[in-house]
Amino acid sequence: MRRLLFLLPVAVFLAVIAGFMAGLRHDPSVLPSMLIGKPLPTFALAPMRPGEQGLASAELTGEPVMVNVFASWCAVCKEEHPMLMALRSQGVKIVGLDWREDAGAGARWLEANGDPYVRAGNDASGRAGIDMGVSGAPETFIVDRQGRVRYRQVGEITPEVWSQTLAPLMARLRAES
Secondary structure: OHHHHHHHHHHHHHHHHHHHHHHHOOOOOOOOOOOEOOEOOOOEEEEOOOOOOOEEHHHOOOOOEEEEEEOOOOHHHHHHHHHHHHHHHOOOOEEEEEEOOOHHHHHHHHHHHOOOOOEEEEEOOOHHHHHHOOOOOOEEEEEOOOOEEEEEEEOOOOHHHHHHHHHHHHHHHHHOO
């Protein structure tokens, strides 16, 4: 009986260690999305600049598109921006969702730093982002030609993320008929 009492704390300790080891294998930047394989939530956002078109989910069909959630107050978005500009110059279709700020701030930021988006809308209330499950900026959603979410990238798009994950997915989606 004494051996059993001695072995019980050791067994509990080993179980806790095993749990921690399993947790170390989990990548904290991978946040699953309930939207994968489902249509992008319905939204119609106001334009960021007067006289331009806003952004509506209904218009994001026909070809694969990246929906990038950004804001001028987001430090990581500033780090990601040169990569988005490079992708735009390569012909990648990117639309922007200016999240939780007034349209003027986002528009001024894009004017000063370059605009990688074919179209952008202002989500000042954050409602569209909430419906998409956005936890913070930047986040990027890959949407197929039918308007279904195929992938969610939490955090910055780096050259490695683009070449290893997003570029192959976009190529596959363009090839699908």
